[in-house]
Amino acid sequence: MTTTINASTINGFVTTADTSGQLAIQANGTTVATAQSTGLNIASTGLVFSDSTTQTSGSGVAKAWVNFNGTATSGSATIRAFYNVSSVTINGTGLYTVNFTNAFADANYTTVGGASRYAYGTSSYGSNVHPENISSSQVYLQVGYEDTYSGPIAINSYYVGIAVFR
Numbered sequence: 001m002t003t004t005i006n007a008s009t010i011n012g013f014v015t016t017a018d019t020s021g022q023l024a025i026q027a028n029g030t031t032v033a034t035a036q037s038t039g040l041n042i043a044s045t046g047l048v049f050s051d052s053t054t055q056t057s058g059s060g061v062a063k064a065w066v067n068f069n070g071t072a073t074s075g076s077a078t079i080r081a082f083y084n085v086s087s088v089t090i091n092g093t094g095l096y097t098v099n100f101t102n103a104f105a106d107a108n109y110t111t112v113g114g115a116s117r118y119a120y121g122t123s124s125y126g127s128n129v130h131p132e133n134i135s136s137s138q139v140y141l142q143v144g145y146e147d148t149y150s151g152p153i154a155i156n157s158y159y160v161g162i163a164v165f166r
Helices: none
Strands: 003-008 012-016 023-027 030-036 039-042 064-069 078-083 085-092 095-100 110-118 124-132 138-147 151-154 159-165
Touching: 064 085, 064 095, 078 085, 095 159, 110 138, 124 159, 138 159
Parallel strands: 003 023
Antiparallel strands: 003 012, 023 030, 030 039, 064 078, 064 159, 085 095, 095 138, 110 124, 110 159, 124 138, 138 151
16 A cells, blocks of 8 residues: 545545555546655656646657747747747847747756758758757757858758757
């Protein structure tokens, strides 16, 4: 048996106990988390956030991400979809600042990104996203591609995406 804390809609706050050293947290008789010496186990729904989205894994799940149109020459980018991103500022050709809604504890995270753009009629090419000036509240990006003859070329990309993992 396990020590159980249950918030019951019928009986109110209910507890039961034994000497197993485990703790079960329940909502109306359904276990949502179990604490034991090996750690905290969250039920299959995972963490549920205030916006009703869920996170079923602590690692391997993006803590912030955004998909935006970065073709404007200045101002704010048009965000198509996002999580934990408040805005994207266009700082110049191929230069963007992604601002986080909830800052991280530090800047020890990694980013994965990509961009592409149609240009010159039906021609298309891929682009690279280079994060720079990483802070706990934002990341600065440079978007461009490498031209064989001209070297690096910055572009305002139609599709820019970045995911942040911590």
